[in-house]
Amino acid sequence: xxxxxxxxxxTLARWRAxxxxxxxxxxxxxxxxxxECNDLQQAEKWRLQIVREIAKKVAQIxxxxxxxxxxxxxxxxxxxxxxxxxHWEVQIKALGGPDHARVGPKMLxxxxxxxxxxxxxxxxxxxxxxxxxxxxxxxxxxxxxxRTRADLMRDVDADYYGYRxxxxxxxxxxEKEAEKKAIAQAIEEWRRNxxxxxxxxxxxxxxxxxxxxDDKRIxxxxxMTDKPSGTSLVAVPSQKDIEEALLRRKKQELLERYGCLxxxxxDS
Numbered sequence: 042x043x044x045x046x047x048x049x050x051x052t053l054a055r056w057r058a059x060x061x062x063x064x065x066x067x068x069x070x071x072x073x074x075x076x077e078c079n080d081l082q083q084a085e086k087w088r089l090q091i092v093r094e095i096a097k098k099v100a101q102i103x104x105x106x107x108x109x110x111x112x113x114x115x116x117x118x119x120x121x122x123x124x125x126x127x128h129w130e131v132q133i134k135a136l137g138g139p140d141h142a143r144v145g146p147k148m149l150x151x152x153x154x155x156x157x158x159x160x161x162x163x164x165x166x167x168x169x170x171x172x173x174x175x176x177x178x179x180x181x182x183x184x185x186x187x188r189t190r191a192d193l194m195r196d197v198d199a200d201y202y203g204y205r206x207x208x209x210x211x212x213x214x215x216e217k218e219a220e221k222k223a224i225a226q227a228i229e230e231w232r233r234n235x236x237x238x239x240x241x242x243x244x245x246x247x248x249x250x251x252x253x254x255d256d257k258r259i260x261x262x263x264x265m266t267d268k269p270s271g272t273s274l275v276a277v278p279s280q281k282d283i284e285e286a287l288l289r290r291k292k293q294e295l296l297e298r299y300g301c302l303x304x305x306x307x308d309s
Contacts (some may be wrong), residue, residue, distance in 0.1 A: 042244070075125070075132040088129040095122045102166035109171060116168040154178065223241060 052083050071087050085267050101107070102115040118241045128140040154164055164174055276284075 075128040078132060079136070081133065081136045081138050084129055084133045088133060088141070089124060091122055091126045091129065095119060096121070097127065099165055102168060105167040105170065107167070112167050116165055119165055120162055139198060153218065 072078050073086075075084070078087065091273065098115055098119050102112060102119065105112075107115070127142070134140050134142075153171055164171075168174060170180065
């Protein structure tokens with residue numbers, strides 16, 4: 042057994058050495074912080090490496106037989122790699138490269154499902170069915186925010202109060218037709234009631250407000266009607282009479298102005 046293990050390790054060591062030689066030298070280690078890399082090509086290479094690791098782990102987490110603890114660890118590693126990928130995308134954009142957050146594929150992000158109220162952390166594959174996680178997704182979404190009075194008043198306009206209901210050209214004809222029907226119905230009802238009253242010969246209605254003979258106000262009203270009115274009728278001059286009077290007055294002023302004091306106008 043020991044001999045077989047040694048052979049396997051030797052074969053693995055030779056294979057790793059061959060891969061390093063094909064890569065052109067010693068294998069580089071990815072920087073811990075994306076801000077430490079100032080080379081655009083290197084940043085693109087590290088981002089691509091992270092994407093491959095994420096894709097590999099997303100494929101692994103689909104297996105529900107890994108066990109709860111292994112699935113939780115894989116889900117944490119994927120979320121960590123997703124955050125690291127976003128850091129490298131920001132650094133690539135700062136170095137003058139493309140904006141992968143906008144134009145890059147979103148396939149890896151769409152594989153995960155985010156819990157309502159827990160922004161940023163996602164569950165992938167079999168992690169969605171873990172105990173305690175399934176209940177989080179089954180929760181009802183929070184109710185929508187209550188609209189304020191200002192929000193409600195933004196929708197209030199002339200149409201809300203019905204000021205422009207006549208502009209559609211449909212309401213006025215309907216109202217005229219309904220008005221004609223109502224008038225015809227009222228006339229028919231009046232005629233029917235009139236015929237019924239004539240057939241029944243209803244007695245004259247009793248006066249429920251009889252005059253009181255002891256009421257002094259009735260005598261005062263009679264005295265006022267008997268007395269002659271103190272006002273006299275005065276003749277109101279017409280427009281023609283007023284014009285003639287103004288003309289005579291004007292002539293008299295002209296005669297007095299030019300020294301003809303002895304001349305008086307004759308009344309016409």
